Amino acid sequence: RLAQIGVTGLAVMGSNIARNFARHGHTVALHNRSIAKTDALIEAHGGEGDFIRTETMEEFVGALERPRRVLIMVKAGDPTDAVIEELANLMEPGDIIIDGGNSLYTDTIRREAAMAARNLNFVGAGISGGEEGALNGPSIMPGGPAESYESLGPLLESISAHVDGVPCCTHIGPDGSGHFVKMVHNGIEYADMQLIGEAYDLMRNVLGMEVAEIADVFREWNTGTLDSYLIEITAEVLSQVDAETGKPLVDVIVDAAGQKGTGRWTVKSALDLGIPTTGIAEAVFARALSSSTSQRESARGLVAGTTGAQAPADKAAFVEDIRKALYASKVVAYSQGFDQIAAGSAEYGWSVDPGKLATIWRGGCIIRAKFLDRIREAYAENPELPALLLAPYFRDAVEDSVESWRRVIVTATAMGVPVPAFASSLSYYDALRAERLPAALTQGLRDYFGAHTYLRVDKPGSFHTLWSGDRSEVEA
Ligand code: NDP
Numbered sequence: 001r002l003a004q005i006g007v008t009g010l011a012v013m014g015s016n017i018a019r020n021f022a023r024h025g026h027t028v029a030l031h032n033r034s035i036a037k038t039d040a041l042i043e044a045h046g047g048e049g050d051f052i053r054t055e056t057m058e059e060f061v062g063a064l065e066r067p068r069r070v071l072i073m074v075k076a077g078d079p080t081d082a083v084i085e086e087l088a089n090l091m092e093p094g095d096i097i098i099d100g101g102n103s104l105y106t107d108t109i110r111r112e113a114a115m116a117a118r119n120l121n122f123v124g125a126g127i128s129g130g131e132e133g134a135l136n137g138p139s140i141m142p143g144g145p146a147e148s149y150e151s152l153g154p155l156l157e158s159i160s161a162h163v164d165g166v167p168c169c170t171h172i173g174p175d176g177s178g179h180f181v182k183m184v185h186n187g188i189e190y191a192d193m194q195l196i197g198e199a200y201d202l203m204r205n206v207l208g209m210e211v212a213e214i215a216d217v218f219r220e221w222n223t224g225t226l227d228s229y230l231i232e233i234t235a236e237v238l239s240q241v242d243a244e245t246g247k248p249l250v251d252v253i254v255d256a257a258g259q260k261g262t263g264r265w266t267v268k269s270a271l272d273l274g275i276p277t278t279g280i281a282e283a284v285f286a287r288a289l290s291s292s293t294s295q296r297e298s299a300r301g302l303v304a305g306t307t308g309a310q311a312p313a314d315k316a317a318f319v320e321d322i323r324k325a326l327y328a329s330k331v332v333a334y335s336q337g338f339d340q341i342a343a344g345s346a347e348y349g350w351s352v353d354p355g356k357l358a359t360i361w362r363g364g365c366i367i368r369a370k371f372l373d374r375i376r377e378a379y380a381e382n383p384e385l386p387a388l389l390l391a392p393y394f395r396d397a398v399e400d401s402v403e404s405w406r407r408v409i410v411t412a413t414a415m416g417v418p419v420p421a422f423a424s425s426l427s428y429y430d431a432l433r434a435e436r437l438p439a440a441l442t443q444g445l446r447d448y449f450g451a452h453t454y455l456r457v458d459k460p461g462s463f464h465t466l467w468s469g470d471r472s473e474v475e476a
Pocket of ligand 1: 009013076103130
């Protein structure tokens with residue numbers, strides 16, 4: 001017998017995906033650099049389906065039906081390159097190599113071109129959902145040649161999460177598009193988590209609420225428009241009591257957030273593309289600030305200048321304000337993320353369909369939420385939407401929230417509670433809707449010191465003022 005799919009790299013993600021394939025009736029060839037992991041998987045879960053144990057790469061490739069399909073789930077970076085090379089040397093034209101790791105999309109573009117030159121199909125597939133998703137249904141974002149999806153798509157769709165019977169897996173576009181959208185997905189995840197953190201901090205440090213009470217608020221929010229995986233697990237984390245101290249677990253966890261890089265990649269790409277992805281950037285910087293341990297140590301006790309600032313008297317009303325501020329800021333973060341995807345898609349010629357993307361993010365992935373259905377509908381109504389924020393549903397939601405949003409930021413600022421993502425999202429909204437921006441002054445300054453010229457509102461052409469001469473204007 002031959003396997004429909006092979007999985008190499010059987011750490012937590014790879015073994016769970018291999019089990020997921022097997023549970024869906026596919027024969028799965030297994031390979032790992034060190035045999036111990038392969039054997040451990042077969043020992044613990046061999047009864048879940050039809051696995052073919054292999055030791056060498058030659059044996060592994062030989063166990064696969066044609067066109068061969070191999071999913072690589074090893075550490076991103078050099079290990080992935082090494083495994084691709086090993087596989088490519090054993091494979092034949094038309095075979096498909098899938099990289100399911102968190103690879104940087106530019107690496108995927110490079111690898112796809114190298115494999116195409118050897119007549120091999122290379123598919124960079126973003127996979128979201130963590131360990132649990134890998135086993136029970138992740139959201140899968142495969143890029144690569146469209147032809148490869150014909151043979152690969154049904155396999156991947158069978159193991160993905162499903163929402164309303166629709167698989168959370170679709171062909172995203174050529175070469176690095178799958179990993180690019182997965183990267184932005186992770187960036188949005190950073191923004192979502194930062195916004196949740198700020199909402200929590202406001203309840204804690206403006207309203208003085210107990211952690212358990214805040215957990216209940218998140219539980220309640222999860223029944224409405226904010227219904228999402230991250231809000232749901234926020235209630236879980238806040239409800240956890242530390243066995244050793246009896247305190248809420250959140251109070252014994254060190255307040256320095258780590259990061260593995262995909263948020264940072266998203267912001268670097270946003271800078272290169274010139275897209276103001278401010279929500280994600282604030283979230284990445286907030287993690288960096290939280291981890292600036294020695295600076296924070298030295299700055300502790302700096303004056304806040306908040307004498308006389310009062311917490312709002314009506315607690316329930318302010319909690320509702322926070323909910324609305326969270327929702328509006330979330331709309332901004334997603335709107336910016338989808339802008340970045342549109343810009344990346346245009347830059348690389350990927351033709352990514354934002355509606356299809358919203359559809360496959362409704363389940364399986366970390367940012368799964370009811371909200372994604374609204375995004376899908378917004379693009380279904382108007383595929384040419386200039387920005388998500390401007391879709392009627394979201395525009396109304398934000399307009400309905402804007403008073404609350406301002407109250408929250410004013411109060412937080414007066415009381416010295418940091419709300420970088422809430423505040424910058426509101427500034428983004430205000431800038432986007434502004435009649436005039438101070439960019440006109442920026443242009444004047446640039447012309448003054450660097451003769452960079454400016455455009456006029458009342459006539460075509462570019463102009464320069466003779467600042468160091470008689471200050472008359474000349475056409476540039
Ligand atoms: P790790 O990233 O910890 O990688 C461990 C695996 O890589 C092992 O199978 C290991 O083999 C193999 N490996 C490392 N170096 C080499 C090498 N030079 N040659 C061959 N194999 C090598 O495993 P995870 O399961 O956490 O993640 C796998 C991929 O999935 C990563 O790219 C990760 O970024 C991505 N991912 C992870 C998620 C998660 O929640 N953890 C979510 C989504 C994606 P050996 O056993 O021999 O050491």
